[in-house]
Amino acid sequence: MAPSKSKSWNPVAFAPWPVTIYATVVYLGLFAALLVVHHVVPSAPTNPAPEKGINMTQAWRDLQELSNNLHPYNSRRNDEVHDWLLLRIEDILKSNDVDFNVDNVQHINTGFRPWNATKPAPVTLFNDMVSNITFANGFVSPNGTITTYFEGTNIMVYVRGSEDAAGEWWKQSEALRKSGKRSGKGGVLVNAHYDSVATGFGATDDGVGVVSLLQLISYFTTPGQQPKKGIVVLFNNGEEDNLNGAHAFLRHPLSRFTHTFLNLEGAGAGGRATLFRSTDAEVTKFYAKSPNPFGSTISADGFKKGFVRSGTDYSVFNGDGGLRGLDVAFMEPRARYHTDQDDARDTSIDSLWHMLSTALATTKSMASDRSTEFDGSVTENGRVDTGSGSDGVWFDIFGRAFAVMQLHTLFAISVTLLVITPVVFVALDVVLRKSDRWYLFARKRYLHSSENDDPVELNGWRGFFRFPVAFVVATAAVVGLAFLLTKFNPYIAYSSEYSVWSMLLTAWFAVIWFLLKGIDTVRPSALTRMYSLIWLYVGAWIALVAATIGENRFKIGSGYFIVVYFASVSAALLISYIELFALPQKTVLAQHAVLAAPAGSGPPTSRGIDAAPIDERRSMMHPDADDEATETTSLLQNDQGATFRRYGRGHADANDADSEEPETKDPMLNQAYGGEQAWSSALPRWTWLLQFVLLGPINIILVGQIALLLTSALHQTLADGNAALPLYLLMAAVTVLILAPVGPFIHRFTYHVPTFLFLVFIGTLTYNLVAFPFSRDNRLKVYFIQEVELDSGINRVSLTGLGGYVQEIITSLPSAAGKELSCNNLPWAARNGLTSCAWDGLAPRVVPASETGLPPTVPPEVMFRDWLSYNISRVNSSVNAAVFDVVGKNTRACRILFNSRVSNLTIAGGASDPRFQQVGKEGSSEIRLWSREWEKPWQVHVEWRGDDEEPVGLDGKVMCLWNDADKSGVIPALDEIRRFAPVWSTVSKGSDGLVEGWKYFSV
Incomplete structure (x- = not known):
């Protein structure tokens, strides 16, 4: 007998250590890679000018300037940002030596150079201080539909495309614009909003988007980089208060020119910019050109089916404007979203580069498209009709590759x-x-012969359940x-x-x-x-x-x-x-088991081949060729031996037995793994x-x-x-x-x-x-609002948040010590599941004493009374109609809230638009008034339904809002929360206004 062979380890065998090692390495490696891709933003280029016309150093400085203070629409700082943007745009155009036209610039004198009117200007700057809009299709309160009147302060830069129509086509008559008869293909809209919320600095919501637009202007106005299609760069104002700026844009002639759009937004405070939504597969292919694409169609379906309740300008451009496009936004960490942690310090230049590089690649691809896919016309009501495109499916792979297909392809x-x-x-x-060879579910196999008809146990069912x-x-x-x-x-x-x-x-x-x-x-x-x-x-x-x-x-x-x-x-x-197919036929297996079973051992089984010693089984299966055949010699001897030799070795983890006849390759003489069915030794060992x-x-x-x-x-x-x-x-x-x-x-x-x-x-x-669920880096967000009844001076501060935790935050405030809290659960969708607690708070000082004409020592109830003035005059005693005259001090945002619903309304100076209903189908319960001018008087005519026999009255509240909180002492109650609240909490706005003051009316 030959000496024993040493055991060898097969690195691909279906055995414990190979399985454990390979599977563990794959899971750990892929988990690590996924986490890195998800949380580590691709590095910004070290060269401040990664492409001609792009300057990352300047972009970061612009972000710091833009986000160095709070700048909601209803704030003085917002006007400063508006003027700063105009100056930055002019600086960019001058540095690129680009001549440009100016359309409707007001308020500031920036020294714009005139352009030779005999030739079309390559760039036109629009400072839209004219457009206004009244609409009731965007927001619903707990009491019903809300009507919004908004005066925009949007800034637009039109970069003329090489294939655009000549001349100032936006000055055509309204009828010609509505007909859609214009030469050239529709242009590309790129949008970001420059207002912030009243409690956030707006670095990523939406400062990164804004400075990305400035860099796009620089890139496409650099000599030699004129786009084929015209590009409209929109800096819209008023997004945070019901997407008002985007609605105002639809009133401008440029909105009829654009057919595709890219919206840059922020719903977090850093990280990677993800593709939130896309209207169709065709437009998504433009985004696929991005160097670091990121996102999945799952987020778009979440918006589509209402699982995600927040909104962006995307819904206005697509839903009301009829454009096809993309929504790219930051999404994490949400705890910093709409708080004072949304600042330049808590984002990074890498995040800025990720959005900018995405916007640049996508816009270049859109502006270079020469297909007829996005051609269309303007409908009678002024809505752009470019078709709906194909429903799309898309996702990235490790933030590098991007897959896009049509939904019907996935369905097929x-x-x-x-x-x-x-x-x-x-x-x-x-x-x-x-x-x-059907071993699945096979229990037994019978060998039908005159000598033995006992079953061979296969145990194929074992392990099924x-x-x-x-x-x-x-x-x-x-x-x-x-x-x-x-x-x-x-x-x-x-x-x-x-x-x-x-x-x-x-x-x-x-x-x-x-x-x-x-x-x-x-x-x-x-x-x-x-x-x-x-x-x-x-x-x-x-x-x-x-x-x-x-x-x-x-x-x-x-x-x-x-x-x-x-x-x-x-x-x-x-x-x-x-x-x-590598297994022996069950008939052959049964024959082998019968031959392998020792005499007197009882019925053969599938493990019967292991019952006899190896030498005995070998002699049973391979008798000496010189032995003389007898009457009892098996007729299958030669065929069977040849059959066994055709099968490869089994996948047992044991080595072959020592043998003086290495040419014998019978798998049925090997041990199966760990007591498994003997026939399994014929299975390949590596296929797992x-x-x-x-x-x-x-x-x-x-x-x-x-x-x-x-x-x-x-x-x-x-x-x-x-x-x-x-x-x-x-x-x-x-x-x-x-x-x-x-x-x-x-x-x-x-x-x-x-x-x-x-x-x-x-x-x-x-x-x-x-563990405590909140931390300094992941702060619980609570929502602040201060409500003042101006006639009585009653002043209530409220925080809304998770029950139990919001009470703990309030008890840490000095002004709330020993005071009774009034808490209730909010039932409506925008704050469902949260608890709102109110207490008598510190008096606000949003209207300076100098504007009231009263000494600072007067009691609050006297000081508050002059902040808001209104007058109501009934048209006549026989109809249900009245005229409201409203004005608020140191504000440009007021409201009229009705306890019943008005059926019709008209706002003095307001433009009508057939695309937008001015009241809801069942009337409106609230009118929100936003002016571009401070302390502007509003005049609102309303009608309401009543008894057919005789007129009925109307009652409710007249309210104004204040949002300027960038200076300490203006809203002391908010200052106190920022100073004394636990470090694991942070504050955000609870409504459009940080302070809301009202007076009751009845007519």
């Missing part, structure tokens, strides 16, 4: 997969049965954890989202490993992997059916990852089917790795990106009143999706990784249940 792929893959597997079933049982138990565990967090510490994800993720991921992995490994140890099965894939296939098929219905009926493309998931599961399962490569990486990447996107978008919306349970259930569902690819292989893992993960689970569970 989905239907094809749903139909073809079952047919393929059924066909393989038939072939395997005909070839006598273990994966779904373990899957359900592990999934139930993470769902249970979601309910547990919701009950004991519902807001922990606000600051510790990755601790929650760690808890859920480790819990699911540890539970399913414990179950599958334990069962496999007791009852090993060679088909566990294939049965697991079959169950995954069934689940993915059902999910794909649902996704396909969504694609076809609801135009939802968010199921793109399910299509990929199903395709990868199908491919992995196909390999398992092909593996079965190919299956894992097909199944794991692509799904980890796609689902992992979705997980991070949803986490960033949602985990801090809890402060807005969103329920915690849906968030945790969503995280639990994604946990299952991201770990399911390792399920078919997990029973091969060694105990080391699951043990470590179980310890991580215990630690994170403990932390998540007891």
Whole structure:
């Protein structure tokens, strides 16, 4: 006998250490890569001029200047920003030696140079101090529809395209503009708003967008870089107060010229700029040119179906204007959004470069497009009609590649997969049965002969139900954890989202490993992997059916990852089917078992080939060729030996036995892995790795990106009143999706990784249940408003936020000490789930004493009374109509609120537009008045329905708003909150005005 051979380790065998090492490395590597891509913004170029016409140093200085103070629409600083932008635009055009026309510049003298009117100017600057709009289709309060009257102060720069019509076509008659008869193709609109909220410096909302527009002007006015299509760069004012600036733009002639748009926005305070929304697949292809694309169609579907409640100018340009375009915005961290942490210090030049480079590449692509896709006309009511385009599906891969397809293409792929893959597997079933290799669900095999008709046990059913049982138990565990967090510490994800993720991921992995490994140890099965894939296939098929219905009926493309998931599961399962062809025919196996069983051992089994000693089995299967044949010599001897030699070695982890006859390659003489069915030793040992490569990486990447996107978008919306349970259930569902690819292989893992993960689970569970949910870096946002009844002087300050925490914040304020709090839960959608608490606060000083004509020592009730003046005159006693004259001191924003609804209204000086209704279908309960001038008197004519027999009265409130909070002492109650509130909290605006003062009326 030859000496024993040393054992060798196969690095691709389906054995514990290879499976553990490869799977762990893949998951850890991809998780790390996903986190880096999601949170690390691509570095800005070290060269301050990365492209001709782009200056990053100047852009950063512009951002610092723009965001050095609060500048809401209703503030003096807002006017300063407006004038500064005009000067910056002129500086850019002068530095590029560009002549330009000026249209309707007022208020400041910037020394603009005249242009030779005999030739079309390459650039025209519009300072729109004329457009106004009255509309009632954008906002609804708890009491009904709101009508808004707004006077815009938008700034627009028109960069003429080389293919644009000559002359000042925007000065054509209204009838000609409405006809759409103009030469050239429609232009490109690029938009950002330059107002901030009253509680935020607006660095990313929307300062980065604004300075990106300045750099776009510089780029496209640099000699040699004129676009083919004209570009309209819009700096709109009033976005934060119901998207008013975008509505005002639709009143300008340039709005009829633009057909595509790019909106730059901020719903966070840094990080990467993501593609929030897109109108169609065709326009999304322009964004695909970005050097670092980022985003998923899931966010667009969230907006489309109302899951995301905030809005941007995108909805105005597309919904009311009829344009097709893109919405690119920052989305995290939301805790800093609309707070004083939205400043240049808390963002970065890298974030600025990410948005700027995206805007530049997208705009260049849009302006270079020569197709007829976006050609259109202007309808009778002035709306641009460029068609709707094709519903699109899009997503990025690691922030570098970007996939775009039409939704109907995804639908066709989905239907094809749903139909073809079952047919393929059924066909393989038939072939395997005909070839006598159908081991799935095979219990026994009979060898029909005159000598022996006992069954051979195949145990093909073994392991079929273990994966779904373990899957359900592990999934139930993470769902249970979601309910547990919701009950004991519902807001922990606000600051510790990755601790929650760690808890859920480790819990699911540890539970399913414990179950599958334990069962496999007791009852090993060679088909566990294939049965697991079959169950995954069934689940993915059902999910794909649902996704396909969504694609076809609801135009939802968010199921793109399910299509990929199903395709990868199908491919992995196909390999398992092909593996079965490597097995011996069941008839041959039964014959072998009969021959291998020792005399008197009873009925043969599939492990009967291991019952006799090797030498005895070898002599039974390969008798000496010189032995003389007898009557009992098997007729199958020679054929059988040849048949066995055709099969490769099995995948057992044990080495072959020592042999003096190395040419013998009978797999049935080898040991199967760990007590699994003996016939499984004929299966290839390496195919599991190919299956894992097909199944794991692509799904980890796609689902992992979705997980991070949803986490960033949602985990801090809890402060807005969103329920915690849906968030945790969503995280639990994604946990299952991201770990399911390792399920078919997990029973091969060694105990080391699951043990470590179980310890991580215990630690994170403990932390998540007891840790405080907010921190200095992730502050709880509460909403401030101060309301003053001007006639009586009653002054109430209120904070709105999460119940329990908002009371704790208020008790830390000196002015609230010992005072009774009046708290109630808010029922309407904008603040649903939050608690509002009010108390008698410090008196505001938003109107200087010098403007009231009263000494500073007068009581507040006397001082307040003069802040707002109004007069109401009934048209006559026989009709339900009245005229309101309203004016407020040191403000340009007032309101009229009605306890009933008005059916018609007219605002003196207001323009009408057939695209917009001035009152809601059932009337309006509120009129919001915004003026570009300070202390402007408004005159409003209203009509209301009443009794047909006789006129009825009308009552309500006349109110004005104040927002200037950039100086200490103007709103002492707000100053106090900023000074004394806990470090884990921050304050944001609770309404359009920080201070709202009103008087009652009745007519």
